[in-house]
Amino acid sequence: EGVTVASTQVGAAAATAVDVDLGAVDACLGAYARWDAHADAWLVVAIDSPADTVYGWRREAERRAGGGLSDEQVRDFVGRFLPSYEAYCPALYAAAAGSGVDAKPTLRLDVDTTRSPVGAVRGG
Numbered sequence: 001e002g003v004t005v006a007s008t009q010v011g012a013a014a015a016t017a018v019d020v021d022l023g024a025v026d027a028c029l030g031a032y033a034r035w036d037a038h039a040d041a042w043l044v045v046a047i048d049s050p051a052d053t054v055y056g057w058r059r060e061a062e063r064r065a066g067g068g069l070s071d072e073q074v075r076d077f078v079g080r081f082l083p084s085y086e087a088y089c090p091a092l093y094a095a096a097a098g099s100g101v102d103a104k105p106t107l108r109l110d111v112d113t114t115r116s117p118v119g120a121v122r123g124g
Contacts, residue, residue, distance in 0.1 A: 019083035041105040044096040050085035053113050054078050100124020
């Protein structure tokens, strides 16, 4: 599963309040603004419970790969990325359903743990 969670900084204080290591990540996100300028619209795929959903999807991918990581290794791997979901997804999802990401037309597609669409909201 390849995911770009967000490209909008939340600020050092908000990022480090979630995880001390996110301060450095947040500082780097500003560089993505120049790429964002080239997008005319956004599609945001939203999930309800990042911890359960991302873990389940990664575990499924490992099993399809013929074994791969153990459940414990999957938990460890996924756990390294979950703070970014906590820090960035709420504002991203809200923007997608409101004024749009970067104030551009946005479609937020809500999916369940089976990757099936369960709702959609237009923003912007």
